[in-house]
Structure formats: structure tokens, C-alpha cells
Amino acid sequence: MIRMTLAEVAAAVAGRLQATDADTPDTTVDGTVDTDSRLIGPGDIFVAKPGETTDGHRFVAAAAQAGAALAIVEHPVDAPISQIVVADAVQALADLARTVVAQVRAGGDLRVVGITGSNGKTTTKNLLARILQDEGETVAPRASFNNEVGAPLTMLRVTADTRFLVSEFGAAAGGQIARLAGLVTPDIGVVLMVGLAHAGGFGGVEETLKAKTELVEAVRPGGVAVLNADDPRVVTMAAVAAARGVAVRWFGRSTAAELRAEDVEVTASGTTCVVVAGDERLPLRLRVLGEHHVMNALAALAAARELGVALRDGIARLETVEIAERWRMQPLGSDRVRIINDAYNASPDSMAAALRTLAQIAEPGQRKVAVLGAMSELGEYAGEEHDRVGLLAVRLRIERIVVVGRDARRLYLAAVGEGSWDGEAVFFETADEAFDYLSGELRDGDRVLVKSSNSAGLRHLGDRLGESFS
Template sequence: MIALNIAQIAHAVSGEVHLENGDTLDTVVSGAVDTDSRLIEPGGVFVAKPGEETDGHLFVDAAVERGAALALVERRVEASVTQILVPDVVEAIAALAREVVKTVKDAGDLRVVGITGSNGKTTTKNLLARILEGEGETVSPKASFNNEVGAPLTMLRVTGTTKYLVSEFGASAPGEIARLAGLVDPEVGVVLMVGMAHAGGFGGIEATFHAKSELVRALSAGGVAVLNADDARVAAMAPIAAEQGASVRWFGRGPTATDVRADDVVVTASGTSFTVTADGVSLPLRLRVLGEHHVMNALAAIAAATTFGVSLADAVARLETVEIAERWRMQPLGSERVRIINDAYNASPDSMAAALRTLAQITGPDERTVAVLGAMSELGEYAEEEHDRVGLLAVRLGIQRIVVVGDPARRMFLEAVAQGSWDNEAVFFSTADEAFDYLQGELRDGDRVLVKSSNSAGLRFLGDRLGESFS
């Protein structure tokens, strides 16, 4: 975080100061801000956030032991650290993030880009950050820090020398993206796709469209909306950009992707090769991140980066250094003998379909496809229908072994059986341990194994176990 004195921080968060340890209102604080006491470093700011399972106020002492210089609290605690008392610490860190970003913008040339979409946000964020890091100091979210807590914490990592801030905006309800984007006023907004992820929270696909379009509405006059030309709902956001006085930059694989486009896509087990054309310049790109669907994420990253003046050649060279999108996202594990693809950090109907198609595409004629599938979360009333669709798709793609794990995902198994996956081609297990024991005996040389589920299903750890077992 930039250096601010206690008075400035208290003013930004509208808090009540309780000084300790000889601090004054002029005492300067410049350490990192975090809600996890275990991650606090000397001089840092600890945010005592109440949670569903525990309460951050119980860990103020632990944060002090690690060197916290200041604590944001909702009630005073007995601890030898200056505290700023606020009604809501989540709202406080948002207000502090707004102040920090505005201060840096006013003093320098900080450029801000926001990314949203039903799928692909984290991968696109990582790809764009890799490109921009070659241009100057870049701050981007760790993992999927894209919610009401994670997004402000990322923003608070901005310093006086930061050139680019890449913000990832997730949401499970209307209004959340508008609120988060409003903290930083992005000049570039990237919308990847409108799909069924979190449809239960939004109330359907049209409500999801309106929620994702909040990022475009947050752009100011002179801003740029980077839109997926291949997604009709995203393309329909162009008039919204025009209303804001923002221009549109199109990316995609179809003929309407007039600014950044991919052609001649070839998918292999070691990555995806294609020709990228940006503003009339064409270059070959070999993306090592597994999955044809990541072509669109790469195009989005290129479209945003070139908006900032990055050359296509530099963007391509930097993207070719990326080996994986993120841990647990199409992460290759195991060995050439048994290849495990651990993609179990997140799942939606669209990302599940993309991962299954990738499995089918990268498996050779003498190899076997194995899909280990868990539940997709946050689908609400659409959950049963969408899980059925996944089971149907797995059969239609010819996946040779379908292993469904966890009671919430059972409909995938039932649909696969109903569609013809008999004779143990599809199996079901209630627990990951049972599935692991089965796979230990079932997997053989030449198998290509996809592990895919939402985070809540916990199959990412099953993927790790399988990767280690067959390494």
C-alpha cells in the first residue's frame, strides 16, 4: 500500500481511531493489507473480518505478533496495536482501496483494466498481467481475488510506481461488479462471455447479461470496451459502451472480430497453436496453456494490452512463456504414461463442456479418455438440467470412462448411463477417497484423465493425489 498516515486512513474509511504504542495521527503506515493474520508482514494492516466459521477479531494478537502496525476492527479488542473502529470492515477496505487508487492515479500514470465474464477471468487476468509486466510494474489479483474482499485487497497493493492495475471482477448477484468497478474507474473493460456460471444467484442468463454489462457501464468517456465478438450477448453490450462515450475493441475467431482475431487453430496435448491478427498485423502464437477455449482468453489479453500501446510481437513473445493458467486450472500433472489434467478449481456448464472437448481433442487413437467429474455450484434451479447436459455431452464426445464423484453430481452419472454408458463405462462414488481407490486400479498406460468440478466439490485435491500417484 502507498504510505498514508493514520489520520488519512481513518478519514478514508470514516473510522474512529484508538492509538496505541506511542502512535499519533501523523504516524505513517505503508505495509500490505490482509484479512489473514498468517500473511501479515511487519508494518502491515490487519483487517479483522468476521466470517462464517471464525472471527478475525480473535486473531488480532496473532497479527500483532507478526508485526501488524494497524488493525481495522468492528469492535475494539485488547491488543497492543492502534485500531481504527468502523461499522463494516469490508466496506472500509473498499473505501480505502478507492482512496489509494485515486491518489496514485492523480499523482502518476496508473492505467486500470477490469475483466469480467462467466468463465475465463482468472486465466485472462494472468495472461494480461504477463504481457503488461514487461512494460512496467503491474498489480494483478492473486488466485481468484475477485470478490468484495479480494478485489479491494488487490487494489491496495498498488504503489506509487505501479503502472498497470489489472482487476478481476466476479459476482454472484446484480450490482457487485458495478460496486467493485466503481472503486477504480477502469479505462479498459474486458467482457469475455455471458454463460450459466452463477446463474442461480443472478436469476437466469438475461440477468447475468445485465450484471456483466455493469463493467461496460462503469467505463468513462474515452474508455475502451474489449468485447467478445463471438458471444451474441457480449456483442450486445456495444450500444451500452456507446452510451458511455466509450469505444469498442472486438476480439474473437469469427468474421466480426475486426480488431483481434485467431485463425488456423491447432490443438495438441502440449498446447494450442494459432495465427493471431491484431490491427492488420499477423503473427504465429503457440500457447502452452492446455485447451482450445484459452485461445479466446489470449485474444482478450492481447486486445487489452495493445489498447495500451503494447506491440503484438511483445504480447505474443510474453504469452508464449506462460506454462499454466493457474494452479488447478487445466494443470498438467502425472507423466506421459498417465497424464492428469487438474481443472477442478472452478466449473460451470460452459467451462465443463470446454474441458471435456479439450480432453477429447488431445487424446490420441491409442490412448483412453477418462473424465473424473464433480458438481457445478451456484446454478440454483438450473442445476439438475445442467448436470444432465454434462453427462450427455461426455457420452456424445465418446469419453471412455466417466467417473462421477459426490452426491450433488450424481445426475451426471445417471444421464451418462441413460445415454448408453453401460458396463462400467460410467461409475459413481460418493467420496473422493472411494474414487481415488478405484482410479488407482483402473488407470493404465496411455490414459488421459480430466479432473473437473467446482471448488466446493474438492476434487482439486483428488487431482493432486492422482498427479502425485502417477508421476
């Protein structure tokens, strides 16, 4: 974080300073801000956030012992550390982030990019950060820090020398993206797609569209919206951008896109295509598995171009990326039995994309095995969408469909009903049972996809399989 006095922090968060005898209102702090006391070090700022399972106030003393310089609390705590008392710690986190980013912007050339979409946010964020880091100091979220806590924590990592802030905005309900993006008023807003991810929380895909449009509405006038030309729902956001004086740049695979991909080919070692922009036609060799990541790469390249990065340079930097993120199309195991662990998140769209990738990368004689768990937060759509995935797996001729967890049982039944009734589809209640089965079932040449939402926990099963067959 930038250097601020305790008085300035208190003013930013509308809090009351209670300083120790060693501090005064003019004492300065510039450490990392975090809500996890285990990550606090000397000079850092600890935000005591009440949670569902525990209360951050219980760890203020531990943060002080670790060397924290300041705690932001909702009530005073008996601990040897200066404290700023606020009404709402999460709101204070947002207010502090807004103030810090505004000060850095006022004093330098910080550019802010916001990214949202039903799928692909984290991958696109990582790809864009890789491109920008060679241009100057770049701050981007760790993992999927995209909610009311994670997004401000990322924003608070900016310094006076930061040139680029890449923010990822997720949401489970309307209004959340507006609040988060409103903290920084992005120069560029990237919208990847509108699908059924979190549809249960939003109440349907049309409500999801409204929520994702909030990012375009938050882009500063004179800024740029980078939009997916292949998604009809995203295309409607162009009118919103125009009404706000925001320019639109299109990416995609259709001829309507200003930056598009042609001649896409998928192999077990990655994906190749030709990137076309005007008269430029440049090859791209992505090592990240999956045809769907071509769109994420295009979005990152389009945003980078708006920030002054030459297309050729952006492509060269993308080609150095080996995996987008842990548990996202992550290759594990060995050439003998290849495990693709993609079980950090799942929606109907990403599940279909992962299954198609599995079908594409398996060579003749190599068996395709899909280990599938539940897709969460689909609400009333859950049953029919799990049915669709089961049907798709059969139609893609996946030789073994291993379904794990009671919440995914509809997927198994759909696969059986579609024709996988001779042992091709199997069901297990637990990941341990599935691991025992797969340990004896997998054989040389198998290509194995592990895919589920985070809540299903299959990412750990993927790790176990990867280690077992390494």
C-alpha cells in the same frame, strides 16, 4: 500500499483512531493490507473482518505480535496496536482501496483494467499480467481474488510506481460488479462471455447479462470496452459503451473481430493459432491446454494493445506461460498417465470446453478418462445442465466417465441413459472411493481430466492422482 498517516487512513474509512502511546495521528503506515492474520508481517495493516465461521477480531492480538502497525476493527480490541474503529470492516476495506487508487492515479500514470465474464477471468487476468509486467510494475490478483474482499485487497497493493492494475471482478448477484468496479473506474473493461456460471444466484442468464454489463457501465468515459464478438449477449454491451462515450474493441474467432484467431489446432502440448489484426498475421503457440484459452489470450492481447503493447511483443510473452493457474487445466502425472487437473471451478460452458479438450488431445490408442464432479450455483438449471454434461461426455466417446459426489449423480444417470451402461460410467460417493478405483483402473496411455466446481473438492483428488502417476 502507499504511505499514509493514521489520520489519513481514518479519514478514508470514516473511522475513529485509537492510537497507542507510541503512535500519533501523523504516524505513517505503508505495509500490506490483509484480512488473514497469518499473512501479516512487520508494518502491515490487519483488517478484522467478521466471518461466517470465525471473527477477525479474535486475531488482532496475533497480528500485533506479528508486527502489524495498524488494525481496522469494528469494535476496540484489547491488544497493543493502534486501531481505527469503523462501522463495517468490509466497507472500510473498499473505501481505503478507492482512496489509495485515486491518489496513485492523481500522482502518476496508473492504468486500470477490469475483467469479468462467466468463465475465463482468472486465466485472462494472469495472461494480461504476464504481458504487462515487462512494461512496468503490474499489480494483479492472487488466485481468484475477485470478490468484495479480494478485489480491494488487490487494489491496495498498488504503489506510487505501479503502472498497471489488473482487477478481476466476480459476482454472485447483481450490483456486485458495479460496486467493485466503481472503486477504480477502469480505463479498460474486458468482458469475456455470459453463460450459466452462478446463474442460480443471479436468477437466470439474462440477469447474468445485466450483472456483467455493469463493468462496461463503470468504464470511464473515453475508455475502452474489450468485448467478445462471438458472444451475442456480450455484443449487446456495445450500445451501452457507446452511450457512455466508451470505445469498443472486438476480439474473437469470427470475421467481425478486430483481433481474431484463425487455424486453431489443439494438441497435448498446447494450442496453436494465427492471430490476425488488420494486416498482421502472427503465429501464437500457447502452452496452456485447451482451445477455449485462445479466446482468453485474444482478450489479453486486445487489452494490452490498448495499453501500447505491440502485438508481436504480447504474443512472445504469452508463449512463456506454462499454466494459467494451479487447478486450471494443470498437467500433472507423466507422459505415461497424464492428469489434467481443472477442478477449481466449473460451469456448463467450462465443463464442455474441458471435455472437448480431452477428446482433442488424446491420440489413437490413448484412452480418455473424465473424472467429473458437481457444478455449483446453477439453481434451477442444475439438473438439466448436469444431464447435458453426461450426454456430451458419451457423445465425445470418453471411454471412462467417473462421477464423484451425490450432487453430480444426475450426470452419471444421464451418461448411463445415453449408452454408457456397460461399465463405461461409474459413480462414487466420495473422492477417496474414486481414487481407489482409479488407482487400479488407469493404465499406460490414459489421458485423464479431473473437472468440478471448487466446492466439490476434486482438485485434491487431481493432485493425488498426479502424484500417484508421476
